[in-house]
Amino acid sequence: MHELLQYPFDGAEIQRRRRRIRRELLEKECVRTPRRIAILGGSTTHDLRELLELFLLDEGIVPEFYESDFGAWWEDAMFGEALAAFRPELVVIHTGVRNISAYPPPSADETEAEKVIAAEFARFTAAWEAISRRFDCPVVQNNFEKPPLRIYGNRDAWDIHGRTYMTAELNRRMGEYARAHRGFYINDIDTLSADIGLGRWHDGKAWHLYKYSPAPEAVPELAHNLSRIIISVWGKAKKALALDLDNTLWGGVVGDDGVEGIEIGHEISSGQVYSEFQAWIAEMRRRGVVLSVISKNDEHNAIAGLNHPEGTLRPADFAAIYANWDPKDRNFAALARQLNLLPESIVFCDDNPAERKIVSDSFPGAAVPPFDAPEKYARILDRAGYFEPATLSADDLARADMYRQNAERAKLETSFADYREYLKSLDMHAEIKGFSPLYIARIAQLTNKSNQFNLTTLRCAETDIARMAESEDYITLYGKLSDRFGDNGVVAVTAAEREENVFHIRLWLMSCRVLKRDMEYAMLDALAAKAVAAGADTLRGYYLPTAKNGMVQDLYKKFGFSLREETEAGTVWELSLSDYVPKCDIIEVERD
């Protein structure tokens, strides 16, 4: 990560050094995904665009932007032809309280007031629906911040004629809309503006001189907050915390002070702060953040500290515990390998600046927030937005448990001499069926975050997945895998498009959490069976190499496909279905 963009950042410094930051980001060698993002603004969006670009570049997204003409957000959403030509992959609607066009007049009774509010809300829904109809892409919409002035004083908050009341009411309806519509995300500027301070947010000078809302000084926070949602929509949110123990999860050094000597619990304020931090982490775990420990400690001391009666976290809450005296960068690498996560998916938390430096030097992509005062730990992790859950599937909620189950599987594996015997002992069951609405969010998420076991690296929004599911020309398959340790959820995705007698495999990927479980064979069996049933005689597979998917370059060869074409873009493989023999006999499969 670029050091100036690391949260908590100095917004003014980002503002004035933006050109240099941009240059430095573009000079760095890394794999980046190009994306087309349209910003439809109810105020000047130039600043927002430039700073959003920095935060996205820093996360490996190269945005190409479209900006609507000043204030023309609604017209553009409804009819804009240049917008249509741009073909946005995501639309940001940057509006706020200054874009509310009408309020209930002082004379309005409840019925009349409701009409005004409903009409205003309908103006917004019309824009969202037009975008959905025209572009079928995700929309990120600001909710409304509180107004700069209170016509009705304190009454403004609850009186039906109040502007403050109006914003709260519109926000409530917008939330309802978000709950009912896939691909619609709210950028919560109501909270953000409160966080920054309404007085700073609503700078009259910036509005009257340049039609900026919010004020330029709030734009770095705004762009950062927006970037968290966009990054999460495209599957790049962080997944795991790697936590130090001494002076991170409790005060003091357990090896020196003993379990009784460490600071945690509600008796003293220096213990309370760690109790609260542990409780916050436990909540994050419950909503799917994977936990791990990297601590310089003897393991028995680490475990004893985690069993402290006043602590909330327990050893069983962690998918992996590295308590030893090895250098932390080495443990970090081992952890990433064990959890099958990229270093940039892990947030490293340590109160020791030297340890933070070792890890951030070795893994420039990893997030290493400054942890210099325990009372700030939770807030930094919270507001940095590392774990922004734009979508939250059942699978996400169970993630922390799944990683822990994987650790147990790894233990079992070492007790078997024969790998096949180990696989049999797992008692695996799979469900392999066509894409269904229940799993669309998870399937889209997988296409965006699977890098290694991914043959074509085709990134899809939920709307793309829904389109494939509905198409007559596609065979779509998701695979869920469970075993004696638990359910892995949806871990494999395949989609093949028909052209005459050939099915072209456009999408073939699998989550690294089920590598070497023969799940890929079960998927191939299911695909072959469906293709044969549809009357086709050939499968054509494509391998498009990237920096990360080397592990599957020979997958089709392993499957028995023959090489048909080899170019710079990749390889094309073909399999005749006339004498197809099922390949997976170790997983019990349920198909539709």
Next chain:
Amino acid sequence: MNRNEVYERLNAVFREVFDDENLTVADATTAADVEDWDSLSHITLIAAVEDEFDISFDMKTVVGLKCVGDMVDAILQEM
């Protein structure tokens, strides 16, 4: 703070905002003399100057700025 000291810090701000190490401005410099100094980067520039000198220009002052010399006058007056 005298005019020369203001210029020293102001030049540093201009160099950062326009990412040009060789940029030097003087009283007579206007937006036309600096590549990329348009109405949009002007907003960033004003904010950066306010931040550097820990001041806040009022609206009337911002509207009245015609050249760098005006800006230096305004800075000295605010401080």
